[in-house]
Every structure is written in structure tokens, then in C-alpha cells.
Amino acid sequence: MAQAKHDHQEVPSDLALRVKALESVLVEKGLVDPAALDALIDTFEHKVGPRNGARVVARAWTDPAYRQRLLADGGSAIRELGYGGTHGENLVVVENTRHVHNLVVCTLCSCYPWSVLGLPPVWYKSAPYRSRAVIDPRGVLREFGLDLAEDVEVRVWDSTAELRYLVLPERPAATEKLTEDQLAALVTRDAMIGVAKVSP
Amino acid sequence: MNGVHDMGGMHGMGPVEYEDNEPVFHARWEARTFALNCLMRAWKRWNLDRSRHAIERIPAAEYLRMSYYEKWFVGLVGLLLESGLVSRAEIESGAPRAEEAKATPPTTAEQAVATLSRVGSPRRDASVAPQFHRGQPVRARNLNPAGHTRLPRYARGRLGTIDRDHGVFVFPDTHAHFLGEKPQHVYSVRFAARELWGESASPRDAVYVDLWDDYLEPA
Numbered sequence: 001m002a003q004a005k006h007d008h009q010e011v012p013s014d015l016a017l018r019v020k021a022l023e024s025v026l027v028e029k030g031l032v033d034p035a036a037l038d039a040l041i042d043t044f045e046h047k048v049g050p051r052n053g054a055r056v057v058a059r060a061w062t063d064p065a066y067r068q069r070l071l072a073d074g075g076s077a078i079r080e081l082g083y084g085g086t087h088g089e090n091l092v093v094v095e096n097t098r099h100v101h102n103l104v105v106c107t108l109c110s111c112y113p114w115s116v117l118g119l120p121p122v123w124y125k126s127a128p129y130r131s132r133a134v135i136d137p138r139g140v141l142r143e144f145g146l147d148l149a150e151d152v153e154v155r156v157w158d159s160t161a162e163l164r165y166l167v168l169p170e171r172p173a174a175t176e177k178l179t180e181d182q183l184a185a186l187v188t189r190d191a192m193i194g195v196a197k198v199s200p
Numbered sequence: 201m202n203g204v205h206d207m208g209g210m211h212g213m214g215p216v217e218y219e220d221n222e223p224v225f226h227a228r229w230e231a232r233t234f235a236l237n238c239l240m241r242a243w244k245r246w247n248l249d250r251s252r253h254a255i256e257r258i259p260a261a262e263y264l265r266m267s268y269y270e271k272w273f274v275g276l277v278g279l280l281l282e283s284g285l286v287s288r289a290e291i292e293s294g295a296p297r298a299e300e301a302k303a304t305p306p307t308t309a310e311q312a313v314a315t316l317s318r319v320g321s322p323r324r325d326a327s328v329a330p331q332f333h334r335g336q337p338v339r340a341r342n343l344n345p346a347g348h349t350r351l352p353r354y355a356r357g358r359l360g361t362i363d364r365d366h367g368v369f370v371f372p373d374t375h376a377h378f379l380g381e382k383p384q385h386v387y388s389v390r391f392a393a394r395e396l397w398g399e400s401a402s403p404r405d406a407v408y409v410d411l412w413d414d415y416l417e418p419a
Contacts, residue, residue: 002215019229019273021294023236025286029296030303031243037235039309040316044234045224085313090323092366092388107208107352109252110268119234121222125268127213134354134407135209135397143216154393154405158208160350161386161410162322163366 049118052083053166054187056116058180060093061171071095074166078116088115088164094157095168096194101148103141103156103194104165105133111159113166117189124193134158144195167192172200201346202353204260209354209397230269237276242306242315245283248322249376253348254278324368324383330413331385336362337419338389340411348376351415355407358396359419360389363408371412384413 026032056078060067070077074091078084091113094102106112107130112120123129132140137154141147148154157165169191175183190196207213225231237251246254254275255263263271280286290296307315332338340355350372364387371382388408393401 002217003219015270015273016227016229019232019236022273022277022280022286022291023232024294025290025296026236026240028302029286029290029300030305031285032236032239033305033308035309036239036305036307036312036315037232039312040235040238041225041231043313045231049224085316089321090366105208107354108206108350109255119224121219122226122268123216123218126217127207127210127264128216131207131210131213132216133208135401137405138402140216144218150402150404152404154402156405156407157388158352158407158409160352161366161412162369163386163388163410 044114044119048114050116050187050189050192051184052078052081052118053113053116053189053192054184055081056083056093056166057168057187057192058184060168061183062180067168070168083115085115088113090163091115091166092157092163093166093168094155096170096197098170099151100153100155101141101194102165102167103133103137103154104159104167105130105156106159107131107134108158108160111162111164113164115164116166117192121189141195144190146196167194169198172198175200201256201348202344203256204263205256206353208352225269233269233273233276237272238316239305239307239312240276240280240285243283243285245285246279247370247375249348249370249372250378251275251279252372253376256348322370324370324381326368326383328368328383328385330365330387332362332365332387332413332416332418334362334364338362338416339419340389340391340409341415341417343415345373347373349373351411352409354396355389355391355409355411358391360391360395360409363388363390366410369412371414373414382414386410386412387416389416 027034060070070093074093075089078088096102110120110125134156137156159165186198188196191198255271258274339359342357343351366386368383369386371384374380374382389411391407393405
């Protein structure tokens, strides 16, 4: 895995202007309310993000009945914690164990569980990840610093339909004394996509 | 369509590039493009499958060159033009036709987030019988439609097993072309890594692909 060279920021110089011109036309025609654009952007920059998913994971680690509900019906279980919308009802939660490691990808576009993780990082939407995650998941995971033993089964979930996948990572050892909030603070976005484990 | 967007299993795309502490958006135009895409769908002139197809139809060399939100911008412009909501002259001039009455946006700031989840939910309550059941061996059909599809090339013709039934959803291949919802069951189908990639793949590993009834046949 290489450090991003920020190529994605080097856009044709007029693209920002073209977007601005398009927004002006749509606003002047009464097709879109700029305040609604602001509200949506604010939601995804400040309210919806991987902290939501981390709370779900921490609850599942500390409440066995919740864990069962989460694995049986992810959409209903995240609604208990106030998360949903953005098609959160179609959430499927897959659990990592000592013997099974799950990894999420969307090879065809960029499908991602917005309701619990927010918008995806650039690497998740990039050609290298989308092309390789299904054919060489262990190689991709090694680049992320995760070298899985041969006796671990890797399950790759390709989000080709409207189901959205969240990985329930393994709870790290020696965290019995931590509170739910402290546990949530350990859970990373990458662990919930399946490219990392949670470290104590 | 057998487009470059269908990239599962391809080589030559380079290493995964990771950015520490990545912001949600890298520039304001990205944020505006994202929000415009979400909110313009409230006019219901197109659906999510159509907007995916608009991006897939970007010529392959351009698709690979463009950044993510540049593709979203180009896709949106295409949808606006084909729907007639905006003319090419308006987009090029940045000004609306003078003679037209001003519309009322369908979504206010208060409704913006709720709209996102309400518009175009793809799940249907229709009582459609499943064609397959859990544990059943299936083969992904060898289909190569020129239009939109969510059956990735790497799974076509391969043997798998129904892992679970997710219920009834609209069918993208017809929905994206305004040819009806054709609601049917979607399943997670488990394909052994060796069935997809041959003997060099790990004997334990598997890829789960979400596939509609029409993509499958009994094996």
C-alpha cells in the first residue's frame, strides 16, 4: 500500500468553475435549494461517519443480545441506536472470528454503508482496491499490514446489490475492563471495512 | 455493459494508495457535486440505477483518468440533459433560459437528509416467490448485456451456493433503462475463490456476490 500522492486533487482547473456554474443554473431555475445542499454536506462532514459504526460495534461487544440482533437484522439493530436513513435498513453485519475474516468491496462502483461509516475514503473507491480485493484479498490485506494465517478463511463481500456490509471486528484481548465508550474509541473505520483489526 | 467499471479481478491498476486522516471532501466542488447528485434525484426523473449507468457510460479512457467526483459531475450533467431538466445552452452559459417560470425545489434544508433515504428505496414488499433457496447450488448465467447490469464479469458462468436470501428488490437491468422494476429476490451467492480464480487461490477463501434471480440458474 502506497501513500496517496493526492492525484485526485489535481483536477482540470475549470472543474470547480463548471460545478459552480451548474449549481447556479439549478438554483436560478428553482430546481435545488442551496440551503438543502449545505445541510446535506454538513450532515456528511459532521454527523454521519465511522463513529456511528464504532458505537454499534462497541454495543455488540458488550451486549450479547444486541450482537445477536445485529447479526440477524443489521438495519433494525442500528436503528435502536438512532442510526439509519440513507438506506440503512439494508445493512448486513458480518462477524470476524479467529477462523473467519471478512472484507468489504464494491467492484462495480463505490457502494458503502453510509448510515454507519459515512462516505468512503478515496482508496475504497479506487481502481486498485476494487480490482484486487476479490482476486487477491490476502495480498491487499498484507499491504494494509494484516498478514492472515493460512487457516483463517477470508470472505470477501462484493456489494453488487443494495445490501450494505459492515464488518463486526473481533474484540481485542485484555479489554474486559473498558467501558462501552472506551471500546468504541478503539474501533477504526478500516476495521469495519475489514482491512485492519482492532488493537487494544 | 462490459465496461471498464467492472474491474473485479483486473491487474495493472497499481497499488492501493492510502491517505492518513483523509477529509470527507478534498475540495468544495466535490461536496457540492455530491449534494447536487443526491438532491436532484428528488425530481424522480431518473433512479439510482440510471445514475450508476450514466457513470458507466463515460468512455473507458476518461473513466480511468477522472477523479471520483469528476465522474459524478459528468454523470449528473448527462442525466440533466437527457431528462430535459437543463439544456446544454444553460449549462454552457451558466444562466437559465429567460422565458421559463421558476420551479420550486422539492426538498428544503430540513428535509434534505430524510429525502436521501426516502427517494428511490430499492426494496419492494411485493410477494414474489424466490427461485432459489439457501444452500442450493447455482450457476451465474453467462449474460453480456450492452446496457446496465450488476452481474460482474468475474462471476459469470461460475458455480456458487446460495448463502442467504435478502428479499425482494427492483431489477437494475430493466430499472436503469426505465423498462420497469421487475422486482425479484436478491441472494448472497458464495463462490469459492478457486472456482473464480483457479488453483493459485487459497482453498479456504470465498467471494460473496449479491445476485438477482434473473442472473442465476440451477446447477
